[in-house]
Amino acid sequence: MSGRPLDVLEASLGERVTVRLKSGDEYVGDLAGYDQHMNLVLEDVTIPDGGVDEEAPAEDTTIIRGDNVVSITP
Numbered sequence: 001m002s003g004r005p006l007d008v009l010e011a012s013l014g015e016r017v018t019v020r021l022k023s024g025d026e027y028v029g030d031l032a033g034y035d036q037h038m039n040l041v042l043e044d045v046t047i048p049d050g051g052v053d054e055e056a057p058a059e060d061t062t063i064i065r066g067d068n069v070v071s072i073t074p
Contacts, residue, residue: 009034012074017042019064020071027062038066 012031019027019040029042045059 005038006034006036008074009038009072012072015074018073019069020073021064021068022070023068027064029059029062032061035066038069038072040064040066040069040072 009031013033015031016028017031019029019042021027026048027042027045028048029045031040032043033041040063042062042064043060045062047059
């Protein structure tokens, strides 16, 4: 994988990613799309609640504004 952010996102399309937001919240889902502002579209999203192997119920599709993203882990 290249080190450029958009190249990493391109290589991660369709893959499971973890997105951490400025608020400290995390979302885990399949990366369905993104744009040049790093706005993200995730599908089959779960929200880890900090418990051991426990996650909040899944959402179908979630759109995350790029301004809120701190990190994306493929």
